[in-house]
Amino acid sequence: MSKNTEATPKRTRGESANRIFKALREEILSMQLGPGQPLDEVSLAERFGVSRSPVREALVRLAAQGLVNTLPNKSTIIAPLNIEEFPQYIDALDLLQRATHRLAATLRNDADLADIDLCQQQFTQAVKEGDVVAMIERNQAFHMAIANASHNNYLAKSYASLLDEGRRILRLYFRSYNDTLPPELVVEHDRIIGAIRNQDADLAESLAHEHSQEVKTRFLEYMATSHTSGIKVI
Amino acid sequence: MSKNTEATPKRTRGESANRIFKALREEILSMQLGPGQPLDEVSLAERFGVSRSPVREALVRLAAQGLVNTLPNKSTIIAPLNIEEFPQYIDALDLLQRATHRLAATLRNDADLADIDLCQQQFTQAVKEGDVVAMIERNQAFHMAIANASHNNYLAKSYASLLDEGRRILRLYFRSYNDTLPPELVVEHDRIIGAIRNQDADLAESLAHEHSQEVKTRFLEYMATSHTSGIKVI
DNA sequence: TGAATACAGTTTGTATACTAAGAGCGTTTT
């Protein structure tokens, strides 16, 4: 193993715990760190070139967000993603998505629209380049820009945590298709933008609903597919 | 066979941070610790008889829940509750409350109903005794029992964080009326229980909506009341 | 007199040291 640490030379005081938190969070959400994988405090400290203290702070924050599970006196592991709760997840996502997108259509201002456009632009770019990880991230940013345009922090915060949870499932889903990206996602986003720009709340909610149901359908199809049917077991 | 560790009272290791977290959380939500009040790590460590390490862990977890704000290199303070966002808060609470209570009416089982009944019993007791802090806590437990009966962890978790946030506002509200408790709250809860027991989803949602709107109306009336109108300034 | 700076005190952020709780493995005891 390389002894190369990720320690930054400037290391502003009070930022190292935050730095580790964001780095680990990104690796967990992008599935570079798989569910169930143990996280050792000492090796993390070595990797980031700090002591265990900021590492522990980062782990506590990750645990508070449900991204890792702390086994008392043993280790902390990447939180498993329980696929069996997927229908419930979609129900919750659908509700919050409809609510935020409907409110956004009513309450959005010019600055909100500009933010949304920018996110969509970056999303489109990621799809074009076939960068799945970036696409998932930009997709989340796009919907969060809309949620912020709803001007309801409470709904936006709940919605954000659901989108976080979903990033790992989406990663799993696209990975199963060798990371090919369907370009119709861009069109769907464009339609949502149009509804919000025209302040058509009913249409925005309806499109948000279709969008979440589409995710549900696609993922359930993927789950129903037998990936081992071509393998002879006897 | 492993030993029954629950029986041994010396399970202290690994619990002190959790103990401090729960104690501080309760004091914040019950407004014993007022918004804006600074929390000093050293005095907290002295108070709980531990070092700063578990205290810091508790503070980090509280910060993750939004109950305290960490000012870098300075202090952590109890998070201010921003009354100006109250209408947005009620919007969010209303949405999640309707969703969870509707789902609960459809999906509840006998164990759920027993839990809800127990919470309502404890809530009634607190109202009878005029114990406002206990009443607010039991009210939250009652609605969370219903949310758990919805069998959707994602919605329940979002709803729980909103109820947490609301505990402080409710405390503020009742304190302004010298902690007198209106007994009709018990009746409203009983009606909700009836709808859920009868699996009347529409009624359960409707009652949940009325319930949240009632909180909104009462609180806005309270906010609109001029508490200084009897004081001559000139 | 007023502003700027240096100094001291306080408190957080990080590093390190110490302790206890499990996990693995070998030895001992029937």
Next chain:
DNA sequence: AAAACGCTCTTAGTATACAAACTGTATTCA
């Protein structure tokens, strides 16, 4: 030979030590 005991090793939880940043005050200089 099998189960129980104990040894060691690893790792998390806690305590303590040290360093950096912010606050306030007092002194100095214009």
